[in-house]
Amino acid sequence: MIVGFQGEPGAFSEEAATTLFGEIEARGFLTFDALVEAVDDGTLPLGLHPCENSIHGPVTRAYDLLYAHPNVRIVDETVHRIVQTLIGVPGAQLNEIRRIESHPVALEQCRRFLRSLHDVEVVPVADTAGAVREVLRVGYRSRAAIGPAASARRYGGTILADAVQDEAENYTRFFAIAREGAPRRRLGRAVLAFVLQHQPGSLHTALGVFAERGLNLRALVARPLPGRPFEYIFYAELDCPDEPQARSVMSEVGAETRLLGWY
């Protein structure tokens, strides 16, 4: 089974893909855009895209890209526990480190740890596992990266500090995405996109469609509507046992709606 994700080998996304699908042939993509485009054009059968972190909040690019690619559907989801580690070259000591690099989200998750250090430059880079690979390739004892323990094992690094994230409980939720018509899981979840008239009570009315059916709203994300400043597309994730109900809810919410996935 071929599964794509954003990042380099050893990334959290690859860990999550292996947990969800078992033995996979992993395909790393440089950007989320390239990942979703590969699913859209049929060259990649299945992709894994983070959609939310329990500390950092929604990964808004996931919603924006799903909206921009109407042929791509959410077919499954999984929650993966994130443990950030500080990784340096073999033999390095924590007090030697003068530069730490990682993905901005990983750095954000380790705010307290980073603030506890002195004389350390913090550098945002494109990828956690890529940062680990690069630090180990360059080989300076003064440089370290924050990333998955799996990437330390893969690239031969030393863990200088374990579990350096602010919150012990740190989870990332991922959407599995595929082209329309691909097999789906049947967890009983629906993801809807909708645009509302800008008037008092419009969101309340829309949420009433879910509430009167007793459908639990698991997540609600508001994103800017391209070209219409300070108007929004709402993304609602619902517990919704069957697909026909998801479609009927959608048609009742309004004209500008789309079902990004029922799975």
Added chain:
Amino acid sequence: MIVGFQGEPGAFSEEAATTLFGEIEARGFLTFDALVEAVDDGTLPLGLHPCENSIHGPVTRAYDLLYAHPNVRIVDETVHRIVQTLIGVPGAQLNEIRRIESHPVALEQCRRFLRSLHDVEVVPVADTAGAVREVLRVGYRSRAAIGPAASARRYGGTILADAVQDEAENYTRFFAIAREGAPRRRLGRAVLAFVLQHQPGSLHTALGVFAERGLNLRALVARPLPGRPFEYIFYAELDCPDEPQARSVMSEVGAETRLLGWY
């Protein structure tokens, strides 16, 4: 009038502060955390913090920091038009550029322009105006930065490409923040934070409190609740003509609520 903001001289935040307050004594802070802490401890009377961009969406750190600093209040707001420009050393040409740096949000806003270039490394850094200053200090013809035209004027750079953001209409909204008790404008706006029980219809019920009074919901942001994975704090921004009404709405929404500002 002393006004603080995140960033270096020439930043969009400084442009916005000047538009809102006229002649100011500008104080740049390295991070948003340092800015809000200076307001909280009384060393800075007034700060300007971006809260939303019309393309990128909410600046979630603004809400997280306001929640973490209960003595800090929103006292005013302003919307500032953002025009991103590509700035290089005097005499440089666009086709010579091999490295472009800027703040990640600015890079995100210029996605299409950056994708149209070839053989260019894109490097996220801490600050737009700081990126411009650094590129001009180093002086390589092959390096450029994306930032405000004001920063090109301030640091003596050349604009290689004007208005490089994806959307011509690009606005950032800012909160003015001060300690509780400081003077406020009276625009008739309220910003509430509230935590809901995780059950079907709870958000619908809360929004009903606003809807039944005819109060327009201008923005709704959901942020992770620290230490409680996949539970949320909601931030609601309302048109609300008077402060007593804001307080009565707040008490009706539920127990875990806070008024971050009425102005």
